Structures are given as structure tokens and as C-alpha cells.
Amino acid sequence: MMSPDARLALFGEKRDALACHANLIEAVFERPAVFVLPGIPDGFEGICLFRDEPVPVLGRQQFFDGLTLQGDDLAICRSEMGLVAVPVAAGGRIVEIAEGRIETSREDVSECMADCFIYQNLRYPLLDLDKLLLQLQP
Amino acid sequence: MTEEKPAGEGCMAGSESLKLVAHRGGYDLLFSVSELVEIVAADTLQWETDDNSGLRACRFRGELLAMPDFTDFLGPAPAEGAMNSHLLVVTGRFAPFGVLVGDVCGIFAAGQFRYRDLPPMLRVPGRQCYIRLAFRQDKVLLCCDAAGLEACGQ
Numbered sequence: 169m170m171s172p173d174a175r176l177a178l179f180g181e182k183r184d185a186l187a188c189h190a191n192l193i194e195a196v197f198e199r200p201a202v203f204v205l206p207g208i209p210d211g212f213e214g215i216c217l218f219r220d221e222p223v224p225v226l227g228r229q230q231f232f233d234g235l236t237l238q239g240d241d242l243a244i245c246r247s248e249m250g251l252v253a254v255p256v257a258a259g260g261r262i263v264e265i266a267e268g269r270i271e272t273s274r275e276d277v278s279e280c281m282a283d284c285f286i287y288q289n290l291r292y293p294l295l296d297l298d299k300l301l302l303q304l305q306p
Numbered sequence: 307m308t309e310e311k312p313a314g315e316g317c318m319a320g321s322e323s324l325k326l327v328a329h330r331g332g333y334d335l336l337f338s339v340s341e342l343v344e345i346v347a348a349d350t351l352q353w354e355t356d357d358n359s360g361l362r363a364c365r366f367r368g369e370l371l372a373m374p375d376f377t378d379f380l381g382p383a384p385a386e387g388a389m390n391s392h393l394l395v396v397t398g399r400f401a402p403f404g405v406l407v408g409d410v411c412g413i414f415a416a417g418q419f420r421y422r423d424l425p426p427m428l429r430v431p432g433r434q435c436y437i438r439l440a441f442r443q444d445k446v447l448l449c450c451d452a453a454g455l456e457a458c459g460q
Contacts, residue, residue, distance in 0.1 A: 203446040205424075206333060207379055207434040215425070215439070215446065222439055222446070224427045249427050306430050 174265050176285055177243070178292050180257030184238045187285040187292035190262050194218070194244040194251065198258065202242075211304040216253050218244050225253040231300065235293050247297045254295065263287060270294065323416045325440075327447060328392065328407035331381015336440045336447040337394060339413060343402050348384065348391035362386070364404060366395060372403040374459025379435045380448070384408050396452050403459060405450075418442055421449070434458075 175190040195218065202225050204214040211231065215222040223244060230236040239257035268287035283294040324339035344366075351364040363370045371393075377383065383406040384391035394405045419440040429437065435458040438449035 201444065204332070205428065205446075205448070206331075206381060207430060208428040209430055212428060215428070217441070217446075220420070222422050222425055224425050250425065252427070301427065305427075306433075 175262050176265055176292075176294070177260050177262055178285070178287060179241075179243070179260040180239065181290055183236060184257040185290060185292045186237070186254075186256055187287075187294045188243065188245060188254065188256075188297070192245045192247075192297065194246060196241055196243045196256065196260060199240045200242050200253075202253075209304055209306050213255075216242055218251065218253070221251075223251045223253050226255060226300075228255045235295070235300075245297055247301055249298075249301050252297060252301065254297070324413050325416050325419065326394075326413050327411040328394070329409045329411065330383065330407045331377075333381055334411075334445055334447040335380065335407065336419065336449050337396070338416075338451065341397050341452040343395040343397055345410065346393040346395065348386075348393045348406060349389060351386075351393060353386050364393065366393075366402075366404070371395065372398075372401065372459070373406070374403055374455075376405060376435065376455070376459065378433070379455075379458045380405075380450070396455060398452065398456050403456065405455065414442075419447070432458075 173189065173191055176187045177190045177193055179186045200216045202214050202216050211227050213225045213227040216225050225242060226237055228238045237255045239255045241256050241258050242253040243256045245252050245254050268285055271284045271286050285292040285294050326337045326339050326342065328335050353362060353364050354370065356363040356370055361373065363373050391406060391408050392410050394407060395402050396405055419442045422439050424437050424439055435454040436448040436450055437454065440447040440449050
């Protein structure tokens with residue numbers, strides 16, 4: 169039996185494709201309310217409420233070449249800095265890493281986007297949330 | 307030298323546990339009534355340009371009231387003389403100052419809100435005049451305290 173670390177959550181298919189380690193996802197919400205806040209760091213859209221606590225929501229935007237977050241759903245993910253809500257396309261699924269392969273980007277576009285998960289001939293950028301959040305800190 | 311007022315002096319009496327909710331720039335704002343000197347209908351204000359600072363100011367009880375620009379912190383203020391807008395006169399450390407808001411939704415008991423700190427990930431010193439959020443009936447409100455506003459308005 170494979171460990172939970174060996175599974176990825178896949179969202180979207182083309183421009184909105186995104187892969188995230190499944191063991192980092194606490195929950196996925198369909199179209200939750202997002203409250204926009206003034207003066208927050210670039211790259212964040214606002215907050216959503218999860219278990220009665222405010223959780224930062226990443227912006228629906230292009231962060232780097234190859235990493236665009238979009239979608240109306242939010243995946244609540246754990247990071248070293250706490251919970252973060254990541255915009256994702258609807259209809260995510262969980263797959264074993266062994267069902268595809270992880271490919272390291274040779275373009276080295278950014279540290280956050282070093283890897284892609286190739287699954288059924290589609291490329292899913294593999295999100296490294298901790299590295300992304302470090303780059304968003306003012 | 308200006309003498310610092312004791313806490314509570316010049317504020318609305320018996321208001322320590324009351325909160326005022328107002329709209330501005332698409333945000334819901336929460337003020338402690340104990341930190342407010344007065345609420346004035348903005349369309350009655352007399353606007354002038356302060357000779358010293360060159361900034362727009364309004365005359366309040368015969369004196370020019372400082373009107374810091376909170377656009378970057380709270381969104382755009384209602385236009386001068388806009389209908390249904392209000393001036394909140396807030397107690398400052400040394401002198402009161404004004405904050406323009408749109409609709410005033412009402413005054414509520416502080417206990418009707420749940421309070422949470424702004425997540426540390428979202429804090430940017432000097433760019434925010436709130437560090438707490440309040441929640442009520444599926445709304446999120448920015449807790450605007452006088453000290454935070456005053457620091458941003460300087």
C-alpha cells in the first residue's frame with residue numbers, strides 16, 4: 169500500500185491545471201465566499217472562513233510563467249506558515265504519483281514551479297506552497 | 307503644548323461596549339463608539355483647504371478638523387457632500403481627526419461580533435490600519451481603532 173505522501177490532487181486540465189500533494193489538503197470548498205481586504209500583500213485576494221477562522225486566499229492570477237491559479241473552488245492547504253486557500257478548478261481528483269511521472273523543469277522558471285506532474289499526457293504544475301508563500305512575503 | 311486627554315474624555319458616554327458599523331470603499335468597517343467624538347452628516351460639512359498643509363479639511367465646531375487620507379487603507383472616501391455619507395470624528399492622541407464613511411449601518415453591542423486577528427501572513431506594517439477582523443452574519447468587518455487610524459494618517 170502506498171503512503172498518503174505518494175498521492176497528488178489534480179485540478180483542471182489545461183491553463184488551470186494544478187497538482188498539489190494530497191496530504192497537504194484539509195478540504196476543498198465549492199465557490200466559498202471570499203472577503204477582499206485592503207492593504208494585504210500582493211498575491212493574496214482576501215480571506216475565507218474555515219472552521220470559524222480566517223484563512224488567507226491566494227489571488228486568482230499568474231504568479232510565474234507556468235503557474236496561474238484560477239478557479240472558483242478553494243483548496244484549504246497546510247503550509248509551514250499556516251492554512252492557505254488555493255483557488256482551484258472544480259472537479260479535482262486524487263491519483264497515485266506512480267500513475268504518472270514527475271518531471272523537473274529544465275527552464276528553471278522559478279523555484280516554485282520546478283516540477284510538473286505528467287499524467288495521461290497532460291502537464292500539471294506541481295505547487296510548492298511553502299516556496300511560493302516565502303516569495304509573497306513583503 | 308497640547309495636553310493629552312485621559313481615556314474616555316470627550317467620547318460618547320457609556321459607549322465602551324458598543325460598535326458602530328459603516329461602509330466605505332466596498333468594505334465594512336467597525337469602530338468602537340467609545341473612540342468616537344461625534345457622527346456628522348457629511349453633506350452639512352463646510353469644506354476648506356488648510357493653509358498650513360494645503361490639504362482639504364472641514365470645519366467642525368469652529369475649528370479645522372484634520373482629515374487624513376485613508377484611501378490606501380480603507381478604499382476611496384465618499385465624495386465631498388455626497389448624500390448619505392458621514393463624518394466620524396475620532397479621538398486622536400492629541401487632537402480629534404475625521405474619517406469619511408458612506409452609510410452608517412447602525413450601532414451594535416460588541417458581543418454581537420466574533421473577533422479574530424488578521425492572519426500573520428497578511429500583515430504588512432504601515433499598510434494596514436486594522437489588525438483585527440470582526441464577523442457577524444456572514445460579514446467580515448475591519449476593526450478600525452483610533453490608534454491604528456492615527457498611525458496610518460500621519
